[in-house]
Amino acid sequence: MTISPVALAIIILLICLFFKVPVFVSIMAGCVTYFSLTPGIPQLIVTQRIVSGTESIPLLAVPFFVCAGVYMNYSGVTERIMNFCSVVTGRMTGGLAQVNVLLSTLMGGLSGSNLADAAMEAKMLVPEMEKKGFSKAFSSVVTATSAMITPLIPPGIGMIIYASVTGVSVGKMFISGLGVGAILCIAMMILVHIVSKKRGYKPIRTEKLPAREVVGSVKQAFFPLCLPIIIIGGIRIGMFTPTEAGAVAIVYSLILGFCYRKVNVKNLIAGIKETVLTTASIMLIVGAASALSWIFTKEQIPQALTTFMLTHISNKYLFLLIVNVFLIFVGMFVEGNAINIILGPLLAPIAASYGIDPIQFGMMFIFNISIGSLSPPMGTLMFVTCGVTKCKIKDFIKESVPFYVLLFIVLALLTFVPVCTTGLVNLFY
Known part of the structure; x- marks a missing residue:
């Protein structure tokens, strides 16, 4: 044979x-x-496809937003937003755990990288959470799970890559991401409240803060939090394209850095180096996956897969269920960007054949990949967080069970209730 x-x-x-x-x-x-x-x-086709795969205008947004996120971290924005989160959630049951979730949500609009977000919060918040009586495992799980919100909030790099390889509007993906990220944030804060109340985890404070402190924290965080609004608003009213929005984000982050007197020549050089390394790692995958996509197209694998699905699966909800299980399984073994680039162009046309909204399918696709990044045996979020906090993997997995239940509930909402992913898009567009 x-x-x-x-x-x-x-x-x-x-x-x-x-x-x-x-x-x-x-x-x-x-x-x-x-x-x-x-x-x-001809063997030369490999080289041609690798080069042409990276020559996509939407992909220009990747280095721009990566660079903006790097300079946001150097400009002291993280500390300002963390103080703001502490003011907002300080009296909630769960205290610093609630701060952790809200910080991930707000930083998602600035960094675009879930791994960077998880590493940063693991260093900053987990030691403080342990001092306040939270277990190491619970603190690590909250940090890793809340970092899943980051790729769902614009300018998530995963959304940009998915949109570029499937032809979906980046702007519409960004708008949808705001709603999906908010749903996951609220759901996670409710779960943290339930677990914290059961275990006796205390709020940061019980009394109201003086108005002066509240106003001060809002002032500190105001301009950094304007970045997602500038990006979404500028794209929606046509001031700039999603790619140009990345350049705007860089300029804005540098202005903040100079105004806060945190960015210097050393930071500028370090930021450029970090941007180049991160972008190069992404683009190498994009270029290689472009050659693989050419092979799939030549062998007519997408067409054969579509025909098979339509012949054997008549119900679109059954198709969505199968895709969910498949993507979570693949995400447990394969890096998220690779799944995005390889499977996105294969599955998106099939979803369209069933009449599924491309934005709904795109957000569901990215959410599945995010769950996979949290899951053993190769869950990158799990290993990055545990690597920083020194939490044992078995303790992490045991503690994460209720969070997995929550994630599957949210996934079911995104899969079977289209308004969760398309409601904001329809409102804006």
């Missing part, structure tokens, strides 16, 4: 990913295998 070149390429790709070979190397190993075993195809 002979194995076709495309099947062998996919097998090699999966084996490499399983053994934690870098994602772009794994994808390239599969592509090179296919081109080496398929006669009549």
Whole structure:
């Protein structure tokens, strides 16, 4: 029995990913295998597809928003927003855990990276939470789970990549992300309240703050919190495109940094270096995945998959259920950006064939990937957070059970109640 070149390429790709070979190397190993075993195809096509895959205008937003997020961290914005969150949630049951969730939500509109958000909060908040009596496992789980909100809030890098590879409007994805992020934030704060009340985790304070302190914290956080409004508002009224919004975000973050006297020449150079490294890692995956997409198209895999689905699955809700299970399973083993680039173009057309709104499917897709990033055996969010907090993985998994239940409830809402993902989009557009 002979194995076709495309099947062998996919097998090699999966084996490499399983053994934690870098994602772009794994994808390239599969592509090179296919081109080496398929006669009549010039080897030069691999190079052409890698280069052309990165020549997408929407993808220009990736380095811009990465850079803006880096400079926001250097400009002292995080501390200002954390003080603001402490004022807002200080009297809630759960105290610092509530601050943790709200901070992730607000920082999502600035950094765009869930791993950066998780690492930052693990360093800043978890030690303080432990001093206040929270367990290490609970503190770590809240930090990692709340970081899932970051890619759902504009300018989430995952939304930009998904939109660029599927042809969906980046602006509409951003608007939808605001609603989805708010739903997850509120749901998580309710769960934190329930768990904290049961365990006796106290609020930060019980008395009201003086009006002067409240006004002061709002003033400190006001201009950083204006960034998402500027991005969404500017895109909606046509002042700039989503790509240009990234450049605007960089300028805005630098202005804040200079005004707060936190950004200097050393920080500028370090920020540029960090931006280049992060962008390069993303673009290598994008370029390699573009070559893989060419192989899928040539072999007519999307068409065959669509025909199979439509023939054997007549109900769109059953299709959505199958996709949810599949994406969560894949997300447990494969890095999120790779899933976005490889499976997005495959599954989005099938969803459209069932009449599913592309924005709804896109947000559901990204939410599934986020759940996968939290799950063993290769959950990046879990390992990054536990690596910083020194929490044992078994304790983390045990503590995360109620949070998984919550995530699946929210996922069901996004899957079967379209207004949760399209309501704001319809309102704005």
